[in-house]
Amino acid sequence: MSGEPKHGKMLPCPEDRFDSGLDSLKEDELVTEFEDMTVDAHDHTQEYEPWRNAVTEDGDTPLHLAIIHEATEHALHMIKLSHNHPFLNLQNHQRQTALHLAVITEQPLLVEKLLKAGCDPRLTDDSGNTALHIACKRGSLACFGVITQNCQRHLTSIVSFPNYNGHNCLHLASINGYISLVENLVQLGADINAQEQCSGRTALHLAVDLQNPTLVRCLLDLGANVNCLNYGGFTAYHLTYGRQNEEIRCQLFERTAQELRELPDSESDESDMEDLDLSEDELYDDIKFGK
Known part of the structure; x- marks a missing residue:
């Protein structure tokens, strides 16, 4: 997979490939499901939600895809329905969580919602980078501020933690x-x-x-x-x-x-x-x- 997706934005950094499924996305049945997906406003956190088990060949969940495409409303609905659910911490084949992708795509609102919903800021991608590492590498002051304000419990360890x-x-x-x-x-x-x-x-x-x-x-x-x-x-x-x-x-x-x-x-x-x-x-x- 090249660093430039056929659909979507040019990547600012080749190694930060966040669009791991876009080359085949338009033909993927998951996309139709993703685009047509609707969720109820009330909380179904403990109920079975079939979209939580959907995944692309690159390991991306519907939440990954919503963040990649900046489909904010879809992402917010899934986050709301998945409060403290393991779904929030699922990693794709590059070991990127939704939190990693929210930082890479510079969406501090989603970063905040993910953290408050229970996304683990200590998880690392396949380069050993946490979401805070990525914010520091990319110079994202907004995401840096959101992460540091919402991760007081783990901040000391994350700040000192070395990547690979x-x-x-x-x-x-x-x-x-x-x-x-x-x-x-x-x-x-x-x-x-x-x-x-x-x-x-x-x-x-x-x-x-x-x-x-x-x-x-x-x-x-x-x-x-x-x-x-x-x-x-x-x-x-x-x-x-x-x-x-x-x-x-x-x-x-x-x-x-x-x-x-x-x-x-x-x-x-x-x-x-x-x-x-x-x-x-x-x-x-x-x-x-x-x-």
């Missing part, structure tokens, strides 16, 4: 340069010095790799520790070597401990010092083979 690439929410917001999200996450208790699991970079290391002086300044103002070492033994200041941005170098020089300003003599691995293409957060993987 070793990145938590703060790392994703930093990699993608979303200053407001970085500030909000730290205010909510995110560990500003947490190390991503691939190479031990903190958000400050990532900001230097991005050559983003505004993000560097923001993290310093928020209390980032400039003397943290990544797994290669490098501070954020070490990562300014060989890079052009003098503003970043100056910001870090005075704050970095004098004994940590020089590159470690025993280290000659240039993989930590080279500029990286950060279009995908998965590129933060320093594992090298054949050396």
Whole structure:
């Protein structure tokens, strides 16, 4: 399945393929049922609803499809009739819940309704991302706000939880340069010095790799520790070597401990010092083979 559906919107991010059934949707009998579906206004939560068992070959339920197509009224009816029902947490073949899809399609109203109806914000997709991870990766302030306001019970664990690439929410917001999200996450208790699991970079290391002086300044103002070492033994200041941005170098020089300003003599691995293409957060993987 390609990242561009034949029907519907162009995907803003190829890896966030949320339309897993659209190629064959117009021919699928499920679509006719979905489009003609009506539900009563009163609560049938405990009663059998046949649409809860309907699923496409890609694992999408009618609720998934309603969210994908932004059929808000259909989605709201199904959510209302499924309060605290396992149906709300069903995952498609990409392990996306309705909550994931509501964030991807930027529908904060549905995000709120899903959470209040009992959708589990801790569930992860096939990349290990919760709905909050996706909001941070995509820079969705609206969905971020709804999730954090409605998930107080699990917020600490979700914020610190790493995805399968070793990145938590703060790392994703930093990699993608979303200053407001970085500030909000730290205010909510995110560990500003947490190390991503691939190479031990903190958000400050990532900001230097991005050559983003505004993000560097923001993290310093928020209390980032400039003397943290990544797994290669490098501070954020070490990562300014060989890079052009003098503003970043100056910001870090005075704050970095004098004994940590020089590159470690025993280290000659240039993989930590080279500029990286950060279009995908998965590129933060320093594992090298054949050396």
